[in-house]
Amino acid sequence: MKQHFLVFKLSKLDNSNIKDDFDISFYFQQIKQCKNIKCIKNIALDIKKQLGSFYNIVMPLERFYNLIEKMKLNSITEITNSIFYEDFLGKELDDASQSKKVTYKSAIKQLFDYVDEHNNYYDNGEPYIFNITKDNKGNTVSLPRLKQRRKVPIFLNQEELEKLNKNIMTCNNFVKANYEFQRAKDILIIKLLIYSGITSSELVNLKLSDIQEVVNNSKKYLQLNIHDSNLSDRLIPISNKNIIRHYNKYLKLRESQEHDYLFYDKADTNKQLRTQYVLNTVKKFFKCAKISKPKITAEVLRNTFGITLHNLGSPEKYTRELMGYKTPQMFKELVKYADKEFIKASSVFENIDKL
Numbered sequence: 001m002k003q004h005f006l007v008f009k010l011s012k013l014d015n016s017n018i019k020d021d022f023d024i025s026f027y028f029q030q031i032k033q034c035k036n037i038k039c040i041k042n043i044a045l046d047i048k049k050q051l052g053s054f055y056n057i058v059m060p061l062e063r064f065y066n067l068i069e070k071m072k073l074n075s076i077t078e079i080t081n082s083i084f085y086e087d088f089l090g091k092e093l094d095d096a097s098q099s100k101k102v103t104y105k106s107a108i109k110q111l112f113d114y115v116d117e118h119n120n121y122y123d124n125g126e127p128y129i130f131n132i133t134k135d136n137k138g139n140t141v142s143l144p145r146l147k148q149r150r151k152v153p154i155f156l157n158q159e160e161l162e163k164l165n166k167n168i169m170t171c172n173n174f175v176k177a178n179y180e181f182q183r184a185k186d187i188l189i190i191k192l193l194i195y196s197g198i199t200s201s202e203l204v205n206l207k208l209s210d211i212q213e214v215v216n217n218s219k220k221y222l223q224l225n226i227h228d229s230n231l232s233d234r235l236i237p238i239s240n241k242n243i244i245r246h247y248n249k250y251l252k253l254r255e256s257q258e259h260d261y262l263f264y265d266k267a268d269t270n271k272q273l274r275t276q277y278v279l280n281t282v283k284k285f286f287k288c289a290k291i292s293k294p295k296i297t298a299e300v301l302r303n304t305f306g307i308t309l310h311n312l313g314s315p316e317k318y319t320r321e322l323m324g325y326k327t328p329q330m331f332k333e334l335v336k337y338a339d340k341e342f343i344k345a346s347s348v349f350e351n352i353d354k355l
Contacts (some may be wrong), residue, residue, distance in 0.1 A: 002037075003031050003032050003034060003040070003041070003345075004032075004114075005110075005111050005114045005115070006031050006040060006054075006057070006058065007028050007031050007032060008114065009057055010024065010027065010028070010031070010054055011024070011028075011045070013051055014053075014214075015051055015110070015294055016155060018051060019050060020052050022178070027043060027047055029084075030043050030082075032044055032286045036228055037061065037062050037065040037066070038062075039062075040058060040214070041058055041059075041062050042061075044057075044058040044059075054254075056103075056107075057107055057110075059107075059292055060104040060107035060108055061107060061108070063092065063113060064104075064108050067092050068083075068088065069086055071087070072208055076350045077121075077130075078132065079129070079132070080132075081132055081133065081199070084133075088104075088274065089101050089105060089188070092177055096189050105133075105267065105272075106131070109132060109133050111131045112132040112133075112137075114128050115130065115187055116130055116131075116256055117280070118130075119328040120288075126143040127198055129299070140200070151267070153294055153303045153333075153334055154169070154294060154297075154299070154300045154303060155293070155300060155303035155304040155307050156295050156301070156304040157216065158308070158311075160291055161194075161304055161308065163289050163290075163291060164194075164285060164286065164289045164291060165194065166289070167285070167288050167289035167290075168187060168190055168191070168288075169187070169265055169291075170285065170288070171285055171288035171289075171297060172272070173284050173287075173288060176188065178266055180227065180253060181253045181266065182266070184246070184249050184253050185250055185253075185263060186281045186284070187246050187250075188243075188246045188247060188250045188280060189203065189263065189300075190241070190281060190282065190285050191246050191300055192206075192211050192224075192238075192243070192303070192306070193217075193237045193278075193282065193301040194301055194305065195239075195242050195243055195305070195320065196224055196227060196236045196238055196305070197222070197236070197301070197305030197306060197309075197323050198236065198302070199298065199299070199300045200275040200278040200279065200297075201275055202226050203273075203278055203298075204261075204263060204274065204277075204278060205261075205264070205272070205274055206224065206226075206262045206263070207260040207262060208260050208261075208262055210224060210226070210227070210262075211225070211247075211253070211262065212225075212227040214237065216237065219239065220239075220240040220244070221237040221238060221239060221240060222237070222238045222240060222243050222244055222247060223235055223238075224236040224237075224238070225237065226324070234321060234322060234324055236322060247295045255269065257269055258270070259272070261273070265277070270272065275298075278298055279297060279298060280302070282296060282297065282298050282301065283296050283309075302323070303334060306319060306323050306331070306334050306335060307334065307335060309322070310335040316328075316331065316335070319331070319335075
């Protein structure tokens with residue numbers, strides 16, 4: 001049935017901009033002959049060159065069909081709205097954005113609406129009605145009503161953070177051709193993420209003009225001006241002892257550019273650094289420090305920044321504003337995993353070591 005549905009969807013897509021040599025009837029036959037979703041995906045990849053919207057329909061179906069195969073259902077009629085909402089949207093797409101869930105929900109709904117309309121299940125010719133988006137009472141289920149599993153933020157505890165910080169300077173996994181430059185750049189990147197709590201997007205958009213040295217209460221800081229952010233405009237001070245030597249070393253090796261971005265792509269100096277580079281840098285230093293996490297991203301360090309400040313007694317309002325959280329609840333969901341007693345206990349031992 002899915003082949004007929006996809007042929008139907010392909011026939012309805014806007015093909016006004018495709019080339020004359022695009023033989024849609026050929027793809028109709030190819031899709032009908034497919035025995036599994038993998039075959040359909042390969043065809044969709046070929047069609048994508050001229051009709052990308054068709055590939056966007058196939059992707060949700062592939063994800064859904066893979067889940068159904070793992071569940072080993074005896075019959076298609078065992079697919080219920082609880083499987084659709086709880087197992088697929090709620091668990092399988094747990095890490096997906098809300099917009100992606102809406103897109104996938106729409107694609108799967110269209111498939112089952114098509115099946116409802118065209119199947120003959122009962123002996124009298126009546127169809128089997130799935131009502132995949134209806135609850136047991138016949139009411140339409142919306143995504144806001146979907147039971148969400150609460151995500152536990154990934155962060156480094158104090159021991160892991162100290163381990164990472166200790167291994168940053170001994171890591172030697174850098175490109176030999178630009179060893180000194182890349183080492184200085186990558187160290188500054190990881191240090192900025194640790195001590196500022198900014199996102200990877202904010203980091204790659206950081207400009208030299210956004211950074212200045214300031215003095216507050218006789219202490220020197222490197223202050224970052226984070227503007228045009230998706231979160232909130234804010235000023236972030238970093239103690240000079242934590243960052244200044246890494247910042248100055250990088251500036252000595254940084255070549256003069258027409259643009260003002262702090263970081264740039266060495267392969268194409270006219271372009272700012274990509275967030276993928278930041279992600280790869282974080283993964284590299286985690287590997288050097290032998291730190292394992294379920295998912296390694298720059299957000300792990302951002303979470304660590306917020307939790308660590310909270311552990312050390314930073315006022316909640318200040319830390320929340322520093323990180324750009326617009327609502328108190330967003331920040332409260334993060335710092336509920338803080339452990340002040342662990343920090344206090346560790347501080348005692350640190351003081352003993354200094355005696």
